[in-house]
Amino acid sequence: MIPLRFASIMLVFFLLGIRGTKHILPPQFPFIDGLQALSEFPSFFLFLDIIYWSCLILIIIGFKYKYAAFTLALMIFFQIGANSLLFSNSFLFAGCLLFLIGVYQQGNEWTFRWQIALLYGGAGLNKALEFDWWNGNYFNAFFEIYYPNFLIGWVSEFFPEGSFYGSLGIFTIFIELGLAIWVIANRRMVGFFIATQAFHLTMLIMTLGELSYIFYFLISIAAYLVLPWNEIFSPESKNQKNIYHDQKNLASRRNLFKKEIIINYLKNPIITGILILIISFSCKYNHLIFNFLERI
Amino acid sequence: MKNKLRSIVLFLFFGLQVLGIVVARFHEYRFFSWAPFDELSSYEIESVLEGEKLTDSEIRDRYFIPAKGRENRSINHIFRILKKMEETHSKKAEVTVRYSTNGKDEETWELKR
Numbered sequence: 001m002i003p004l005r006f007a008s009i010m011l012v013f014f015l016l017g018i019r020g021t022k023h024i025l026p027p028q029f030p031f032i033d034g035l036q037a038l039s040e041f042p043s044f045f046l047f048l049d050i051i052y053w054s055c056l057i058l059i060i061i062g063f064k065y066k067y068a069a070f071t072l073a074l075m076i077f078f079q080i081g082a083n084s085l086l087f088s089n090s091f092l093f094a095g096c097l098l099f100l101i102g103v104y105q106q107g108n109e110w111t112f113r114w115q116i117a118l119l120y121g122g123a124g125l126n127k128a129l130e131f132d133w134w135n136g137n138y139f140n141a142f143f144e145i146y147y148p149n150f151l152i153g154w155v156s157e158f159f160p161e162g163s164f165y166g167s168l169g170i171f172t173i174f175i176e177l178g179l180a181i182w183v184i185a186n187r188r189m190v191g192f193f194i195a196t197q198a199f200h201l202t203m204l205i206m207t208l209g210e211l212s213y214i215f216y217f218l219i220s221i222a223a224y225l226v227l228p229w230n231e232i233f234s235p236e237s238k239n240q241k242n243i244y245h246d247q248k249n250l251a252s253r254r255n256l257f258k259k260e261i262i263i264n265y266l267k268n269p270i271i272t273g274i275l276i277l278i279i280s281f282s283c284k285y286n287h288l289i290f291n292f293l294e295r296i
Numbered sequence: 297m298k299n300k301l302r303s304i305v306l307f308l309f310f311g312l313q314v315l316g317i318v319v320a321r322f323h324e325y326r327f328f329s330w331a332p333f334d335e336l337s338s339y340e341i342e343s344v345l346e347g348e349k350l351t352d353s354e355i356r357d358r359y360f361i362p363a364k365g366r367e368n369r370s371i372n373h374i375f376r377i378l379k380k381m382e383e384t385h386s387k388k389a390e391v392t393v394r395y396s397t398n399g400k401d402e403e404t405w406e407l408k409r
Binding site for chain 2 (some may be wrong): 215
């Protein structure tokens with residue numbers, strides 16, 4: 001029931017459109033030294049390229065896409081293991097999602113929740129143990145040196161002097177750890193999806209699209225997978241309109257109406273996918289958009 | 297049997313990730329620990345080979361990273377690349393990195409021989 005094919009197609013968009021991974025590259029600074037010997041066999045990497053592109057095509061056309069996703073995941077893990085220069089958390093997370101899609105069987109929805117929990121939990125824990133995230137040094141450097149923008153200057157005026165960047169760091173730590181616990185608890189997963197969208201979109205807005213559209217993209221896919229699909233497609237959900245019309249209490253009717261809108265939006269992966277793609281690619285090419293707006 | 301194998305694979309899959317997060321606490325590197333954008337470091341590499349200072353493009357060709365740049369996980373990743381790259385060359389260069397992490401005071405790292 002969960003939209004595995006949608007997720008795998010979106011991950012193909014990630015690999016080709018966002019990351020631009022068109023080839024499996026020979027080893028360089030491998031994490032496993034023995035893999036360096038493979039660079040003596042260039043035809044092996046040509047073979048891997050054929051497998052790589054075959055998997056991408058199989059996912060797009062929807063034929064044996066789970067096997068293709070699993071194979072792609074192994075290739076990503078191999079690529080990272082063989083070439084530490086290509087290591088990135090986003091690339092690895094994409095590989096993990098593809099792996100879990102590949103090994104998925106009904107009843108294993110928990111695997112996607114655990115994967116999200118490990119990502120947020122690991123990120124939150126790493127930040128919680130770095131003092132620069134508590135004292136504001138990280139965000140001070142982030143917004144004053146690396147990604148200065150007018151929006152942050154405006155927002156910081158609403159905070160007591162010297163407290164904004166520290167508050168932002170602490171807020172981020174608790175949000176990430178909170179999301180890790182929330183997804184494990186498996187309660188109100190529609191709310192979880194909305195919360196991840198709010199968190200990552202807020203980051204994107206505050207950094208004017210710089211940080212991090214890649215993780216916004218990947219987390220959107222992962223959070224979409226952990227929605228309560230059994231409930232969304234349950235007979236009770238189909239009868240929602242009848243319940244709505246039967247409700248006499250105005251507040252209850254409004255809540256049901258909002259829930260219906262959200263559920264109808266979420267039921268359609270094409271709409272969700274297009275929105276995620278628009279937001280992500282707008283951020284990727286934000287400099288073109290800003291240039292265009294300046295000309296206007 | 298198939299279900300048991302799947303369970304073992306999933307256990308190992310998640311177990312390795314938990315191990316990565318724990319090991320990162322005791323290690324200078326931030327690979328496989330789910331630490332994206334953990335710290336921000338700007339760096340500048342200076343490399344002197346046989347008495348001659350390498351240009352930015354020569355540094356890029358030698359180490360496969362820009363001579364000046366930014367590292368979003370751990371500055372130790374840059375040091376690792378420089379160490380490993382120098383090991384592969386017969387002629388060793390004297391490498392110095394000036395860097396600043398999270399906007400703090402500039403520090404210097406030198407490749408020890």
